[in-house]
Structures are given as C-alpha cells and as structure tokens.
Amino acid sequence: MYTKEVMKHFTHPKNVGEIENSDAKVTEGSLACGDMINLYLKVNPKTLVIEDIKFKSYGCAANIATTSVMTELAKGKTLDKAKRIEFKDVTKALGGLPPMKIHCSVLAIDALKAAIRNYEEKHGLAKPEELSVSILRSRLRHVMDPVHGKDIVTLKIVQNVKLENGVVKLLLEISKDNESYNHIIHEIDEKIAYIPGVKKVEKEFI
Numbered sequence: 001m002y003t004k005e006v007m008k009h010f011t012h013p014k015n016v017g018e019i020e021n022s023d024a025k026v027t028e029g030s031l032a033c034g035d036m037i038n039l040y041l042k043v044n045p046k047t048l049v050i051e052d053i054k055f056k057s058y059g060c061a062a063n064i065a066t067t068s069v070m071t072e073l074a075k076g077k078t079l080d081k082a083k084r085i086e087f088k089d090v091t092k093a094l095g096g097l098p099p100m101k102i103h104c105s106v107l108a109i110d111a112l113k114a115a116i117r118n119y120e121e122k123h124g125l126a127k128p129e130e131l132s133v134s135i136l137r138s139r140l141r142h143v144m145d146p147v148h149g150k151d152i153v154t155l156k157i158v159q160n161v162k163l164e165n166g167v168v169k170l171l172l173e174i175s176k177d178n179e180s181y182n183h184i185i186h187e188i189d190e191k192i193a194y195i196p197g198v199k200k201v202e203k204e205f206i
C-alpha cells in the first residue's frame with residue numbers, strides 16, 4: 001500500500017535522534033491514532049535558518065516516513081519559509097499516501113509548526129495573539145502523556161483553566177506518583193509559559 005519513496009524513508013529515515021541543547025522542542029500527538037513525534041530544532045539566531053532538525057517517532061510507518069521527509073524539506077530553510085511547508089508537500093515528496101494515512105503527514109507538519117512557534121515565543125518573535133482560555137486549552141491539547149499516547153485535555157488531567165490578568169490558573173488532576181508527572185509538568189510550562197501575555201502559570205492539584 002506504500003510507494004517506494006515511503007518505504008525508503010521508513011527503512012532509512014533521515015534526521016532521526018535528539019538535539020542536545022535544542023532551541024525548540026515539541027511533542028505532538030495525533031488524536032486520530034495516538035501516535036507521537038518528538039521534534040527538536042537548532043536555529044541560527046541571526047539568520048533564523050533551521051540549521052538542524054531531528055525527530056523521534058512513536059508511530060506508524062507513514063509517521064516515520066512523513067516526518068523524515070518533513071525534516072528534509074525544513075532543514076536549511078528560514079523559519080518563515082519552513083512555515084509555508086504544507087502536508088501536501090510532504091505527501092507529494094513521498095509519491096502519495098493511502099487516504100487513511102494522510103493524517104500522518106498532517107501530524108508531521110503540525111509538529112514543525114509547533115516547534116517554530118515554540119522557538120518564536122521563547123525568543124519574543126511571535127506575533128501576539130489575543131490571549132484567551134481557548135488558546136490555552138488548544139496549547140494544552142499538545143501536551144501528551146507518553147504512557148497513554150493521549151493529550152492531557154482528552155485524558156481530563158486538565159480539570160479547569162482560568163485566565164486572570166495574564167496569570168494562568170490550572171486545576172490539574174494528577175498525582176506526583178504518576179510516572180508521567182514530571183514530563184507533563186515540564187511540558188505544560190514549555191507550551192504555555194512563553195506565550196506572549198502570560199505572566200505566570202499557577203498549578204493547583206487535586
């Protein structure tokens with residue numbers, strides 16, 4: 001069911017691994033299938049060129065192949081150019097994908113966009129968005145529990161989100177004994193603490 005190009009990237013994926021001291025790091029998951037990608041960027045702060053990009057995949061063959069191609073398309077491009085890469089560019093480069101696997105290429109592009117946004121927010125380059133509870137919730141949907149392969153909103157770990165004068169107040173249902181606890185708390189800060197307009201993130205646990 002896969003093209004030769006898909007099989008090539010699945011069996012010999014490019015840019016696999018982790019970047020130590022990366023400038024941006026995201027974990028993106030697919031609600032459709034529970035698969036996940038970790039993506040790391042190294043960006044030249046002067047030229048804003050993506051100098052290195054690496055990934056780890058916890059997904060299907062198409063997930064690996066589409067992420068591999070996406071990293072090849074993004075490497076060497078400026079952040080602005082990389083933002084314009086679409087999932088269709090990925091499927092085209094692979095000579096097509098079965099319809100039920102198109103979402104794998106969407107996940108690869110979502111990860112790229114989230115990593116770029118993560119970099120821009122950390123470096124004060126992001127265009128300010130009107131901060132709202134729904135934006136915060138949508139960002140929290142990108143915090144994945146690696147054990148369950150689902151996001152913390154779907155898993156109802158996030159019980160409530162409030163926003164008061166730039167202070168984000170989260171009510172979280174998670175115990176310190178949960179093996180994903182440290183990862184989840186760290187990822188929450190990575191995803192929302194840098195959003196322009198967020199002054200502080202307060203977490204209450206039940």
Ligand code: FES
Nearest residue numbers: 033035060063104
């Ligand atoms: Fe989940 Fe491909 S089926 S990313």
